[in-house]
Amino acid sequence: MNQASNQLELLNAASSYYSMVARLALVEADIPFYNHMLDIHFAKQQLSDRYRELNPQMTVPTLRAENLLLTSSKDILQWAACQAGASWMDSDISLTLLINELVSNHYLISIEDLTFGKWLSSNKLLAFVFPRMLASTVTRLENQLESVDSLSPVDIIALKNKAQLNRSRLAYFTEGSQKQKLEDMRLKWSNYLHTIPLIESNQFIFGDRFSSIDVVLAVLFARLTMINETSLIDRPDLQNWWGRVQLRGSLRVADLWMRMQRRRLLLTAWKARNTVIN
Template sequence: MLELFHAAPSYYSMVARLALAEGGIPFTSRLIDIHLAKQQLSDPYRALNPHMTVPTLRGPDLLLTDSSEILAFAAAHAGDAWCDANGALAPAIGVAVQAHYAISIETLTFSKLLASRPLLKPLVKRVLSGLSRQLEQRAVHTAVDPEALRAKAQQDRDRLQTLTATPAAETLAAMRAQVRLYLNGLPPVPDDQWLFGNRISSADVVVAVLLARLTMAAELPLLERPDLQRWWERYQRRPAVQAADLWTRFQRRRFMAALVEARRTPILSSAA
């Protein structure tokens, strides 16, 4: 049985869950706490995923440490059930998926938060700077892949630069423009079709998760095209959406329950 290490509200965890649900691929859920306990930074999880990110999909002779890899795995498993199997459509689907991954969802959501609550900026600086220092210190005192820790520390410094070097309102405006451009660049969608035909594709998966997060962040007005609005209404009725626990609003009780469940998750560097 496959194991998916993920976090309930995590954007890229939702990409993985929806891809697996749409692909009809069963898995055992392994929730981890990336917010308070920061289990993704623990040594056991780092041995599993050196990037120290979620999601991670593990199985016999399988270890995928990025949502894009899990998405490709699901598409391959789905075969002709997805439009990705159509050689004529695959390049355009790939472009849509890659362009989606060029959008920093974290930058969009955090810049909106900082634009509306500028007093949080010192807190963001303190948290990210502290995480970076802790990772650098751990790198000095470990013989096990210290470069991965240093890379993660640099990533936190880069995040800090992105979120604080430019006024949050300017960053938010740029992110909104990028998202709007991406959505407007998707192909026209007839009311009886999905993004690339009469079957779903990898692009449908990532666009659905993007729109779920835009809904959650009160940014769905960026979806201006009526055909895509109707597509989104139809997509939300797919059984995989509920199976994937696709968040369109913050669920406090669900969030807290997931944190409690995460404390019981066994994190081992190899499959049992």
């Protein structure tokens, strides 16, 4: 797809959970977009000066067009729901508050803590490498802060916040009982899934149309599948819903990862680092 100046551009990463939320939201809302992949693992393009100008949080995804700039998957999801109109259940004002609450509560729980907690507990090499990658990121951010004379106050705050976030993540994955933390994360996600209303047969969560919470749960279940944590999906209605949703072509178009694809991870990272963030 060739990028036009007035075309929606989604800056994201192939394996990123929140990028998948944005991609699926746009696909399900039938919104065309240019898929601009970034390398967030090796080249760490999200930490570049140009990307920070667009998204001070230095996270993916970011959605932009001539008169639009959204810097979180939650905002992109909400915008897509508005664009989808009556084709999504979000348009039913009697459901708006409940859908928004379920989506917001999803964002209160860290999927990355569950993901990496699971991987670090079962992969000694990753358990050795990952903390060092986080420490390297902190060092890189601190080095960027040393050029304080050329940074704006907004840049300084953004870099300090990002460095502190990575310090916190480093502490989380290196201090205390990792086994207990993993169990705590499992419990949080299990409790969350039990707040989802009972789903009727052959329906989506709130009826015969998709909604924001269907988007979020589809990505969540894809991640639980990828990290072998589908035992958390212990309700038959949720299992049946997931079986139906997997038949939708949108999951393929949006490139939801249900298994770790190491070769694709390296390939997309290699291609991404050769693209320019304008």
